[in-house]
Amino acid sequence: MGRYRPPRRRGSKYITPEGETALRQELHQLWKVERPQVTHAVHEAAKNGDRSENGDYIYGKRRLREIDSRVRFLNKRLDELEVVSRAPDDPGKIRFGAWVTLEDEAGEEKRWRIVGPDEFDLGAGKLSMDSPMARSMLGKGVDDEVVVHSPSGEQTYYVTDVNYAD
Structure with missing residues (x-):
């Protein structure tokens, strides 16, 4: 069991169009590219026998947990974000995106x-x-x-x- 960490305060829900694109690209990279590669490596390592001493298997499973955790976070976060794509009515004042x-x-x-x-x-x-x-x-x-x-x-x-x- 891990050490208790109090819940973090949620950040603001605003994001620029470029930021949303970057998060979606990261999600695609993790889910469509990295995860299949790591899954294949873990599958191959599992064929080698004793899993308790198999470093490729142990580290592959750990990496899969990290990827899955980040994918869950990105999916939830992208659902709640609000993309701000236009300048405010008063462009002389500092607002989001300035x-x-x-x-x-x-x-x-x-x-x-x-x-x-x-x-x-x-x-x-x-x-x-x-x-x-x-x-x-x-x-x-x-x-x-x-x-x-x-x-x-x-x-x-x-x-x-x-x-x-x-």
């Missing part, structure tokens, strides 16, 4: 896109709308001040650009 350019007090600029929790990637400049930084940006416009409370202290940024085109 590309936002922020300038810090040192004059350095960073560009972020506000996306759903299923598609955030800090390396690609995609910030989850559930993050403290994104929550502090929502509703702001150009020339507004954004104050982010972080463990290292308060950080102040200024919005220099908001747009919804890539």
Whole structure:
């Protein structure tokens, strides 16, 4: 029996069209490509006899459980997600899907896109709308001040650009 983990708070249900496509591609890859390969490998390993000492069998079964778990999660999550494909009525305000350019007090600029929790990637400049930084940006416009409370202290940024085109 595993260690108890309290249920995680559900992330926001919004996703961009690109994010939905990526999740559907991952689901297809897992279900149609990887799972059949791993199933075949486990089947072949099972033919070799004693399964208790058969590494290919043991690790193959573990990988099948991981794949099945992820497939169940993706199916449930895709059913509840809401794809946001249009810009808001007021394109001057920061909302879901916006590309936002922020300038810090040192004059350095960073560009972020506000996306759903299923598609955030800090390396690609995609910030989850559930993050403290994104929550502090929502509703702001150009020339507004954004104050982010972080463990290292308060950080102040200024919005220099908001747009919804890539």
